[in-house]
Amino acid sequence: MSAGSKLGNRTALVTGGSSGIGAAVAECFAAEGALVMIADIDDAGGAAVVRGIEGKGGRAVFRHVDVTVRADVRAMVHAAAALGGGLNILCNNAMSNPSDHYTVDERWDVMLESGLTAYWAAATEAAPILARSGHGAIVSIASIAGARIGIDFASEAYSAAKAGILGLTRKLAKKYGRDGVRANAICPGIIETPRWRSPDSVEPQFARRYRQMAPLGRFGLPSEVAALALFLASDDASYITGQDLAIDGGFTTAYHFESIAFD
Numbered sequence: 001m002s003a004g005s006k007l008g009n010r011t012a013l014v015t016g017g018s019s020g021i022g023a024a025v026a027e028c029f030a031a032e033g034a035l036v037m038i039a040d041i042d043d044a045g046g047a048a049v050v051r052g053i054e055g056k057g058g059r060a061v062f063r064h065v066d067v068t069v070r071a072d073v074r075a076m077v078h079a080a081a082a083l084g085g086g087l088n089i090l091c092n093n094a095m096s097n098p099s100d101h102y103t104v105d106e107r108w109d110v111m112l113e114s115g116l117t118a119y120w121a122a123a124t125e126a127a128p129i130l131a132r133s134g135h136g137a138i139v140s141i142a143s144i145a146g147a148r149i150g151i152d153f154a155s156e157a158y159s160a161a162k163a164g165i166l167g168l169t170r171k172l173a174k175k176y177g178r179d180g181v182r183a184n185a186i187c188p189g190i191i192e193t194p195r196w197r198s199p200d201s202v203e204p205q206f207a208r209r210y211r212q213m214a215p216l217g218r219f220g221l222p223s224e225v226a227a228l229a230l231f232l233a234s235d236d237a238s239y240i241t242g243q244d245l246a247i248d249g250g251f252t253t254a255y256h257f258e259s260i261a262f263d
């Protein structure tokens with residue numbers, strides 16, 4: 001974790017910060033001086049991330065929030081703002097991954113509620129508070145799946161939610177730009193987090209193909225997504241709003257389809 005002061009005296013709210021990309025974003029923001037609220041359903045994971053941040057001299061608190069509960073999403077925003085006397089950064093990142101026990105209709109509802117509606121509810125609730133901060137930034141984690149390309153292993157619900165984040169981001173940029181609030185989205189390719197594969201499981205064929213086709217020839221790291229989130233959340237990106245940036249090793253723009261030996 002690099003230590004700096006790009007986010008000194010700022011408060012950040014990161015949903016899904018107990019694991020993976022969200023944890024890396026929380027750690028990165030804290031290392032840059034932000035007071036970070038991690039909102040997640042995983043209490044133990046969140047507590048571990050907070051301990052790790054505090055161990056490095058950073059400031060973080062955990063709040064149990066299920067982002068499928070809209071009232072709790074809105075309350076979360078005000079709780080984060082109450083922490084540090086305002087809110088500067090909202091990172092929408094959490095998305096439920098419902099088990100196979102759900103019906104297809106339930107899966108659709110849960111994924112759209114967590115992966116799109118919660119992003120909207122948090123952003124619109126936060127916008128007036130972000131505006132008062134003078135450095136308001138919304139960074140939403142989408143995906144190349146749905147937002148850039150159709151992918152077999154990404155469900156319709158996942159794809160629709162992720163594509164929706166881009167439309168939401170552009171609307172937020174327009175609606176709140178004059179208030180000094182910027183809104184941008186990040187579209188990761190395959191990032192090595194617990195969401196898609198446990199470290200000791202066999203690599204699925206799609207993942208091997210991805211590595212073969214991506215110009216950089218590897219998966220991304222949560223810390224690499226966090227570095228982009230930091231850039232977009234900080235004053236380094238002060239004239240960037242309404243954008244979506246892919247962080248995918250070049251997969252969606254320059255893939256090596258010519259050299260793959262398909263079986």
Ligand SMILES: NC(=O)c1ccc[n+]([C@@H]2O[C@H](COP(=O)([O-])OP(=O)(O)OC[C@H]3O[C@@H](n4cnc5c(N)ncnc54)[C@H](O)[C@@H]3O)[C@@H](O)[C@H]2O)c1
Nearest residue numbers: 016018019020021041066067094095096143190191193195
């Ligand atoms: N890992 C990838 O390859 C990849 C690629 C593209 C996009 N993404 C996106 O990045 C984001 C983070 O994914 P990740 O890979 O870090 O996953 P992860 O499973 O490592 O972390 C997700 C976190 O979200 C939390 N969460 C799940 N449902 C929640 C709910 N209802 N309320 C609150 N918290 C909840 C989990 O407890 C967990 O801590 C997601 O939006 C995902 O779609 C991931």
